[in-house]
Amino acid sequence: MTPRDDSESPGTGRSRWSDLDRPPLNATALRRGLVREGALWREVEVVQRTGSTNSDLVARAAAEKLEEGVVLVAEEQTAARGRLDRRWVAPARSGLFFSVLLRPREVPVERWGWLPLLTGVAVATGLARAAGVDTALKWPNDVLVTVGGEERKTGGILVEATGDGGVVVGVGVNVSLRADELPVATAGSLALAGAVSTDRDPLLRGMLRALEEWYGRWRGAGGDAGACGLQEAYAAGCATLGRVVRAELPGDRALVGEAVAVDGDGRLVLATEAGVQEPVGAGDIVHLRM
Template sequence: MTPPDASDSRWSDLGRPPLSADALRRALVREGGLWTSLDVVPSTGSTNTDLAARAEGLPEGAVLVAEEQTEGRGRLDRRWSAPARSGLFFSVLLKPTEVPVEKWGWLPLLAGVSVATGLSRSAGVDTALKWPNDLLVTVGSEERKAGGILAERAADGVVVGIGVNVTLTEEELPIPGAGSLALAGAVSTDRDPLLRSVLRSLGQWYGQWRDAGGDPAACRLQEAYAVGCATLGRTVRAELPGGRSVTGEAVAVDGHGRLVLATAEGVQQPVGAGDVVHLRPGPGPGAAHGTEE
């Protein structure tokens, strides 16, 4: 018998073992639950793209996980890359038909709360959210991005893609300032229980939000997001579409999921889209001209 290629062997990388689709299905897919199917593929360009292409023919609750993404995308079309089996790369299909479409904008923030909650429980790391849905961890004394979320409309629902760096080393980080759960001192980097915890957390928060008709205050999603948001209380610069920018103190997340900035002119400016840069306070009253974190 010809031995299998070492690179394809289940035990080719003992530090980064593969996920078991069967075990995950047994734990997560059940009658009456949110998750209706779960597939794991060795590699794909983008789980969001793949799931969106099949969304019309799938029931709500489909989950697609990839051991590796070669064309992963984040917000603002940023690229997301990581070695195979070094993180959690997956997408879920949600069809909240009971919720008014104008409230669907809360889904990426809901996913952020779910990921942060699930990973805090299962990995034992302190996590925070940078508005709207970047996952932050602390490495040493430095705040770093370890994950992100991308929500996209698909057929009659929304595909939510989630990527989290789990075991990446300093040498493997895609950009300076990135982080991983391992670098943040996680007590566990076993991706199976991490993924289970995140999906269970997502199912719980989604159910509460859907049952409340999408009202983020009634289901306490707005409160939970504010508690875990590292952006609030800081001076930030919001880089808006069209090349404009607004600088001010982030004072709230409103009922539409927008970040509210208090500017030096005394105006409270809601920001619904764009890139937010955390700023370190500068000397004196010109804090808004501090350096970027």
């Protein structure tokens, strides 16, 4: 009797690693391309399967007193989380799921709210270069693509404090998901958006290099998003600005208005029907119309 491979998909007899359209990441090549003297990235680890790269890296940072620049990538996540504890579900090797440890000591904590926006700009920049696909950013942490003339979410960003002066930034991007694999109707993928490449190695390198570049600029400016060009770059790529939106705020409060700006603290500014401009620093944003 042949032993059963625990990696087989139930009822199929096929290993979840046998999809030739979804080859594994080349960890050695990633390290060679990203880890170098003077670079931000000092360690790149690729694991086959885990619950959440964010949870793993937060726990490891606390236990090992890690310096910044550690990157943890998973071929598959079983308990991935987005904002508001939403689940992120995707087949193995169908996307890029990674977390990075940062310690922006030169930046006042009150400016750390720019980190998810900065990461969004880096993700959009890296994907545009490596995948040749147009992306847009939904405040504060979603990456959008156009599929069949409709905006679809293809990526998300989650930032968590480590408790010892650091932050873990997690990124999830749907790369090769097919239409019948999408978890919800509003989801999308790079493949469905017509990407010229879904090779995950250059996509990951592109995003991490862009993140290193933007993080260096922002940190060098002491977190001043205006001075380093981040505020302008985010506004240029933000699909939320100019839209009428509903902000679902903590405490079951909602606010409707036109998104007119992202202020110096990274907050979304809404112009309401009452004629006032109100900044929103946290909440869920729903695009209502163009």
